[in-house]
Structure formats: C-alpha cells, structure tokens
Amino acid sequence: MSDTLRPTDSQSPQPVQPLLARIKRRSFFMYAGATAGATALALAGCSKDETTPSSAATNVSFGTGDASVLNYAYALEQLEAAFYAKVAALTTSPLLAAEVPYFAKLATHEAIHRDFLRTAINRDFGGTIIPDLTPKFDSIDFTKRVKAATDTKLGILDAAKAFEDLGVAAYNGAAKLFKGSVYLGIAGQIVSVEARHAAYVRDLITPGSFATNEGTDVLGFDRQLTPTAVFAIAQTFVEQKLDASTIGQ
Amino acid sequence: MNFFNIIDLLAEADPDVLDRFSSRRAVFNSLGTVAQRAALATSPLFLGALFQKAYAGTASLPTDILNYALTLELLEADFYRQFLAAGQIPAGAAFDAITVIKTHEDAHVAYLHDAVIKAGGTPVTGSSTAGIRFNPSLLPATYADQLKYAQVLEDTGVRAYKGRAAELIGTDLLTPVLQIHSIEARHAAHIRTMRGQQPWVSIGDDLAADANYKAAYTSGVASSTRTTVALGGTTYGIPAFNPAQPSPQESNLQQGAAGTKLALLITTGIGSTTYLPDDAAAAFDEPLQAAEVLDSSRAGGLLA
Structure with missing residues (x-):
C-alpha cells in the first residue's frame, strides 16, 4: 500500500476520494480486486459508524460551468426538501397547529424546486446530474419546535431558519457564477421564494426578525456566500462529502 | 480574422x-x-x-439599471415615510416592522445613489416635496388599506429586480443588487403575514382579485410604451417593451425555457409527482420588465 494514499487519520478519508470520484463504483471494485491492498485501503478510509465502504468514500463532484451551479442548487434543494418531508411526515409534530399547513407548503415548494432542477439539469446538461444525497439530520431534534438554551440539537424552526437563510445566501453568492442568463433568471425566481420562506420561519422564532441583521450582516442587504462557505455549513446535514472546488469553473 | x-x-x-x-x-x-x-x-x-x-436591446448602461432601481427604492422609501407619518400603524410590532423596512429602503437608496455616481452617472433624486416620491393623494386613510399598498410595492420590487438582474451579469453590481432583491422578498413576506396572507405569492391572494391592485399580479403594459424615463432630475434609458413577450403572470405554471427548449410544466412535467397549480405558481416568483413596472397600471402610477 502506498503511503501517499493512506488516510492521514480516521477523520479524514479524503485521499481515497479522488479514486472513487473518477470511476464508477462497480469499476472501482474490479479495479480494487486487481490491485493488492486497494480493498484494505478503501476500508481503512471508513469511519466506525459507517457500514459500507462506498458511503465513507463517496465524494460528490459538481462538474463545471452552468451545470455545476445548477447541481449546487439541486444539492441544497434536495436537503431542504428532505428536511421538510421529514417534518411533514411526523405523526406527532411539536409545531403549532397553524404552522403545520404552512410547513406542508414549504415541503411542497422545496420538492418542486428539487424536481424542477433535476428535470432541467437532465434536459439541458445530460449526464452531469449529481447523485441523490443522503441527508444526515442527527443534529436536529424533531420533537422540539425551537431549541432551548441548554439543548445541543436544533429544533425544527432553528433548522428551517438555517436551511432557508443558507439557501438565500447560496443563491445570492452563486448568481455571478452563471454564464448564461436563462439559469440566472431561474435562480432569481427561486431565491426570492426562499427569502419569503426564511422571513416566515424567522418571524415564527422571533416576531419581527424577518430581515434582522446577525453578525456581520449589512443593513438592508441579504447575505451572500461562496459555495465553499455554504458547504462548510451544509456538510453537517449530508453523509456524502460535498466538493465545491469546481462549481462555476 | x-x-x-x-x-x-x-x-x-x-x-x-x-x-x-x-x-x-x-x-x-x-x-x-x-x-x-x-x-x-x-x-x-x-x-x-x-x-x-x-x-441591440441589451445595451442599457449600468447607470440606467441603477437609476431604475433607485427610482423604485425612492418610491418605496417615500411611501413608508408617508405611511409612518399618517399615524395609523398600531404601536408595537407593526410600527416596529414598518420602521425596520423603512431603514432598509433608505439604505438601498443610499447605496444605489452612490453606485450611480461611482459608475459615472447622475442619480435620480427625490424628496418629500419634489422629484421621485409616492403620490400623497393615493395614500389610503386606513392602516389596512395602506398595508395593501406596501404589499403591492414590495411584491413589485421583487419582480422588478428579478427582471433586470441578467443585464448585470459580468459586473460587480450583480451580487449586491441580488442581496437587495432577496431583502425585498423578506419585506414582502412579512407584510403579507401582517395582512394575514400567505408569505408567498399564491393564486388565492386577496389582492390578486382586487381591481385596484390586480395589475401588480398580471403582466403587460396598459399605457404607451417608452424607452427613456425622465424623472427626479435626470433621464435614463429602459429596454423597449416587447408586446409579444409580456412577463409571465404570477399564476404562471411553466418554468425553464432555455434556447429552443420549451418551459417545463411544473404541475405534471417535472417527475412522477403531480403538484397543485397553487403550489407550482407559489414556488417561483416571476420577473417584470422595466416598462411594465413603470407603467401607469403599476408602480409608475404611484409616482407623484
């Protein structure tokens, strides 16, 4: 086994990932079978709580050009849609009665965004679509409406606010990465709906906080973040490793 | 060559x-x-x-686009000034929210004013007595009706920024203008909540059926079209309105036309799930062309 391919520690299996990113899983195992030590290498890259080699080493690459920016949006919409679908499916919801139908709307809007982007990417950039992401919501307590000061996990509203604010900042920051006006226009049509969602959820947590500045926010201006900064936050909620390095290149 | x-x-x-x-x-x-x-x-x-x-037709200068945005922000800021001064807003959360929105519109005015100057242009101006301002004779007497105008102005603002963002591709202005755009959407959502409406545009909006406000939800140009706007002490250009392609109405169910490819029908055309028209319309906000926004049937009709 080559030292250069060995993971440096159990928390950072990145050196293995480029291997898998470039070849399909089936061809990887054919390759692994023919290469002494490669299987052991793949297993060494797994952290303890992951049961299959593939889940540990899956690195999601987003490609380049407008397809990469659309796939970036598609990744975030997948996460949002999965989160709200889980909220909508709760048999006992901690949300207030008046909030439940609105959260059902949020779930539908995000599912529409996800399905629309998937369809548009497949139509206009065939073969570039990213895989279905596996959400990881273990930092969210779905029995809590809002987290208490002593809670370590997010409540449903806290998570919704995080997702919506992040989505707005992501679309705002990604706009300049588009090369064509068609997709910039579509992103603009989606981001203002995300901002409406964000304002609604924020008002539920703290009435009147629909556009309140936090941290380094500039008065009257929403946030904008690079894909790298967005994934630094979104990664918490996804099993696969998200690679922002080529988005918009 | x-x-x-x-x-x-x-x-x-x-x-x-x-x-x-x-x-x-x-x-x-x-x-x-x-x-x-x-x-x-x-x-x-x-x-x-x-x-x-x-x-041709994409030749608007950044200063034209900035002055167009500044026109709308001056209109909004002056509307909120009059709204607050009219003394009808309930004290507490409602008054505080309108005050916050007013400070945002003032910040947008200040930013765009400076941006026009930095881009080498002459910014449009407005005050409570001259230039670009909300027509005081149109301010309704009651809080509830005043709030309707706030909703129309905010929803129109969101559509207006959307309609021209693509013209800023490749400039440093694109990102800050979009940062304003999504703040306007937050305003719109909050005003709608204050009015007991859904925070997003939906087919069942009360104002969508209100004759006085209907134009903000539809598209097209009722009065004569123009390509130059003389307001607030300066003149700027806007793209000519194309009557063959009015902006989609907010009830639009199709999105994503690209090149020679037709738009996808959101209700049944994007996968195995069937979506209701109300959700398909609400999930996407629609743009408006400058000529539509400044038409007398919409924001243009609210100018003094």
Missing part, C-alpha cells in the same frame, strides 16, 4: 450568443454561397452590423 473563432470566443463569454443571432443556421444561410461567406465573414463591416443587431 476568423469568423468562426470569433463566434467560439463569444460563446465562451456569452453562452446566449447563438440565440442572439436569430439562429446559427439563419446566420449562415443569410451569407449566401461558401465563397461569399468567406469573403463576408472577414469584413469588419459585416461583423459590426451582425453584432450590433444581435446585442
């Missing part, structure tokens, strides 16, 4: 370039024989004419 290399280079910088020429085939067919094509394609005169035609 190689015509085809130029096209390739242009396509790299502007993927829509081939759409700008009515179509690639039409361009080449219009050139006649192979020999004529070769001769013509090396002619600077031919290329100049071709590109001038292809890029």
Whole structure:
C-alpha cells in the first residue's frame, strides 16, 4: 500500500476520494480486486459508524460551468426538501397547529424546486446530474419546535431558519457564477421564494426578525456566500462529502 | 480574422450568443454561397452590423439599471415615510416592522445613489416635496388599506429586480443588487403575514382579485410604451417593451425555457409527482420588465 494514499487519520478519508470520484463504483471494485491492498485501503478510509465502504468514500463532484451551479442548487434543494418531508411526515409534530399547513407548503415548494432542477439539469446538461444525497439530520431534534438554551440539537424552526437563510445566501453568492442568463433568471425566481420562506420561519422564532441583521450582516442587504462557505455549513446535514472546488469553473 | 473563432470566443463569454443571432443556421444561410461567406465573414463591416443587431436591446448602461432601481427604492422609501407619518400603524410590532423596512429602503437608496455616481452617472433624486416620491393623494386613510399598498410595492420590487438582474451579469453590481432583491422578498413576506396572507405569492391572494391592485399580479403594459424615463432630475434609458413577450403572470405554471427548449410544466412535467397549480405558481416568483413596472397600471402610477 502506498503511503501517499493512506488516510492521514480516521477523520479524514479524503485521499481515497479522488479514486472513487473518477470511476464508477462497480469499476472501482474490479479495479480494487486487481490491485493488492486497494480493498484494505478503501476500508481503512471508513469511519466506525459507517457500514459500507462506498458511503465513507463517496465524494460528490459538481462538474463545471452552468451545470455545476445548477447541481449546487439541486444539492441544497434536495436537503431542504428532505428536511421538510421529514417534518411533514411526523405523526406527532411539536409545531403549532397553524404552522403545520404552512410547513406542508414549504415541503411542497422545496420538492418542486428539487424536481424542477433535476428535470432541467437532465434536459439541458445530460449526464452531469449529481447523485441523490443522503441527508444526515442527527443534529436536529424533531420533537422540539425551537431549541432551548441548554439543548445541543436544533429544533425544527432553528433548522428551517438555517436551511432557508443558507439557501438565500447560496443563491445570492452563486448568481455571478452563471454564464448564461436563462439559469440566472431561474435562480432569481427561486431565491426570492426562499427569502419569503426564511422571513416566515424567522418571524415564527422571533416576531419581527424577518430581515434582522446577525453578525456581520449589512443593513438592508441579504447575505451572500461562496459555495465553499455554504458547504462548510451544509456538510453537517449530508453523509456524502460535498466538493465545491469546481462549481462555476 | 476568423469568423468562426470569433463566434467560439463569444460563446465562451456569452453562452446566449447563438440565440442572439436569430439562429446559427439563419446566420449562415443569410451569407449566401461558401465563397461569399468567406469573403463576408472577414469584413469588419459585416461583423459590426451582425453584432450590433444581435446585442441591440441589451445595451442599457449600468447607470440606467441603477437609476431604475433607485427610482423604485425612492418610491418605496417615500411611501413608508408617508405611511409612518399618517399615524395609523398600531404601536408595537407593526410600527416596529414598518420602521425596520423603512431603514432598509433608505439604505438601498443610499447605496444605489452612490453606485450611480461611482459608475459615472447622475442619480435620480427625490424628496418629500419634489422629484421621485409616492403620490400623497393615493395614500389610503386606513392602516389596512395602506398595508395593501406596501404589499403591492414590495411584491413589485421583487419582480422588478428579478427582471433586470441578467443585464448585470459580468459586473460587480450583480451580487449586491441580488442581496437587495432577496431583502425585498423578506419585506414582502412579512407584510403579507401582517395582512394575514400567505408569505408567498399564491393564486388565492386577496389582492390578486382586487381591481385596484390586480395589475401588480398580471403582466403587460396598459399605457404607451417608452424607452427613456425622465424623472427626479435626470433621464435614463429602459429596454423597449416587447408586446409579444409580456412577463409571465404570477399564476404562471411553466418554468425553464432555455434556447429552443420549451418551459417545463411544473404541475405534471417535472417527475412522477403531480403538484397543485397553487403550489407550482407559489414556488417561483416571476420577473417584470422595466416598462411594465413603470407603467401607469403599476408602480409608475404611484409616482407623484
């Protein structure tokens, strides 16, 4: 086994990932079978709580050009849609009665965004679509409406606010990465709906906080973040490793 | 000079370039024989004419776009000034929210004013007595009706920014303008909540059926069209309204037309799930052209 391919520690299996990113899983195992030590290498890259080699080493690459920016949006919409679908499916919801139908709307809007982007990417950039992401919501307590000061996990509203604010900042920051006006226009049509969602959820947590500045926010201006900064936050909620390095290149 | 290399280079910088020429085939067919094509394609005169035609209508200067945005922000800021001064807003959360929104509109005015100057233009101006301002005679007497105007102005503002963002591709202005755009959407959502409406635009909105406000939800231009706007002490250009392609109405169910590909029908065309028209419409906000926004049936009709 080559030292250069060995993971440096159990928390950072990145050196293995480029291997898998470039070849399909089936061809990887054919390759692994023919290469002494490669299987052991793949297993060494797994952290303890992951049961299959593939889940540990899956690195999601987003490609380049407008397809990469659309796939970036598609990744975030997948996460949002999965989160709200889980909220909508709760048999006992901690949300207030008046909030439940609105959260059902949020779930539908995000599912529409996800399905629309998937369809548009497949139509206009065939073969570039990213895989279905596996959400990881273990930092969210779905029995809590809002987290208490002593809670370590997010409540449903806290998570919704995080997702919506992040989505707005992501679309705002990604706009300049588009090369064509068609997709910039579509992103603009989606981001203002995300901002409406964000304002609604924020008002539920703290009435009147629909556009309140936090941290380094500039008065009257929403946030904008690079894909790298967005994934630094979104990664918490996804099993696969998200690679922002080529988005918009 | 190689015509085809130029096209390739242009396509790299502007993927829509081939759409700008009515179509690639039409361009080449219009050139006649192979020999004529070769001769013509090396002619600077031919290329100049071709590109001038292809890029006509997208020639607004950044200062034009900024002055257009500044016009709307001045209108909003002055509306909120009058709204607060009228003394009808309940004290507490409602008054605080309108005050917050007013400070945002003032911040937008200040930013855009400076941006026009930095871009080498003359900013439009407005005050409580002159220039761009909300027509005081249109301010309704009651809080509930005043709040309707706030909703129309905010929803229209969101549509207006959306309608022109693409013209800022490749400039440093795109991102800050979009950061304003999504703040306007947050305002719109909050005003709608204050009015007991859904935070997003939906087919069942009360104002969508209200004759006085209906225009903000539909599209097109009722009065005469124009390509220059003389307001607030200066004149700026806006793109000519294309009557054949009015902006989609907010109830639009189709999205994503690209090149020669038709838009997808959101209700049944994007997968195995069928979506209700109300959700399909609400999930996407729609743009408005500048001529539509400034038309007398919409924001233009609210100017003093």
